[in-house]
Amino acid sequence: MxxxxxxxxxxxxxxxxxxxxxxxxxxxxxxxxxxxxxxxxxxxxxxxxxxxxxxxxxxxxxxxxxxxxxxxxxxxxxxxxxxxxxxxxxxxxxxxxxxxxxxMADAIAAGAKAVGASSLGLLGTAFTMEQDFLSRPLKENYGLDVMVPDSDGRAMVHRTIFAELCCGKLIDKTREEYIEIIEKIAANGAEAIVLGCTEIGLLVKPEDVSVPLIDTVExxxxxxxxxxxx
Missing domain, CATH: 3.40.50.1860 (Rossmann fold)
Structure with missing residues (x-):
């Protein structure tokens, strides 16, 4: 090894x-x-x-x-x-x-291939969602389209990552808000959702949503x- x-x-x-x-x-x-x-x-x-x-x-x-x-x-x-x-x-x-x-982009692409997705929703910090250091290699190297939440959704996800998830706080109301955001992106055409902050998978599980999740830790x-x- x-x-x-x-x-x-x-x-x-x-x-x-x-x-x-x-x-x-x-x-x-x-x-x-x-x-x-x-x-x-x-x-x-x-x-x-x-x-x-x-x-x-x-x-x-x-x-x-x-x-x-x-x-x-x-x-x-x-x-x-x-x-x-x-x-x-x-x-x-x-x-x-x-x-x-x-x-990480190579890992996400492999996860997308495993679930047969070519259009991805991406949740993460504002840096991850609004800049292209992950979305660009996913598009250029693998032909994957990436969409993100609207401005209110991005602000909520970014805030709770630092104020809650990174502090070990897993709050039911926050989970419900994440699920709502995920389902909205899925309704807009995302075939899978990338949990693009490594703490999100601690909060949201595959059984919580109707669309495949790509947990970036896994x-x-x-x-x-x-x-x-x-």
């Missing part, structure tokens, strides 16, 4: 899911006492969140680069950024290391496992 580098802590609520699913996946495929070899660099998320609020992506990128170099020095043979939003810096992170970055873990076990 190869050793995986993980940049986590953004937030740690979903990094826990990554860690469990990576180890569960190796055990299921290899059996016995096997688990996933990994080197993790887990950050203090508060400064990153503050820098996002200040649009200080230079500092964020520098922190991610330091983390990537750290896991490479620790023996990692591939790297994942265990969050969607931070893929805004993916190109610069990849340029700083000599190991492959397993990109999709990203699958991509990583295929590499680790290759």
């Amino acid at each position: 190869k050793t995986l580098g993980v940049l986590g802590g953004m937030s740690w609520e979903s990094t826990v899911s990554y860690y469990k699913l990576l180890n569960d996946g190796v055990r299921e495929r290899r059996g016995g006492l096997h688990s996933c070899p990994m080197v993790m660099h887990s950050v203090d998320f508060a400064p990153f969140a503050e820098q996002m609020g200040q649009n200080d992506w230079e500092s964020i990128t520098a922190g991610l680069v330091r983390g990537a170099m750290s896991v490479e020095a620790g023996g990692a043979e591939a790297l994942i950024i265990a969050t969607n939003t931070m893929h805004k810096a993916a190109d610069k992170v990849q340029a700083a290391v000599n190991i492959p970055l397993l990109h 999709a990203h873990v699958e991509l990583a496992l295929n590499y680790v076990l290759k």
Whole structure:
């Protein structure tokens, strides 16, 4: 098996899911006492969140680069950024290391293929929904169309990610609002919904909605496992 580098802590609520699913996946495929070899660099998320609020992506990128170099020095043979939003810096992170970055867009595309979807709804932070660091590679590399909620929906999703989900707060009323947003996007033609923040899958489950969900934690873990076990 190869050793995986993980940049986590953004937030740690979903990094826990990554860690469990990576180890569960190796055990299921290899059996016995096997688990996933990994080197993790887990950050203090508060400064990153503050820098996002200040649009200080230079500092964020520098922190991610330091983390990537750290896991490479620790023996990692591939790297994942265990969050969607931070893929805004993916190109610069990849340029700083000599190991492959397993990109979230590739994981999402594989998830879309698995459910036979060519038109995707995307939920996430405002950065993920309103900028093109995920939607562009999905369109250019895989021909996938991406739609997002209206302005009120985007504001609600962004706010609750930071105020609730990243703090471990799973609130029924918020779940209901997410379901309403998801069903509206589906009615507008989305064939599957990308839970494009790694905490959303903690709140909304496949049985809650009428449209297939692509949980980016699960999709990203699958991509990583295929590499680790290759």
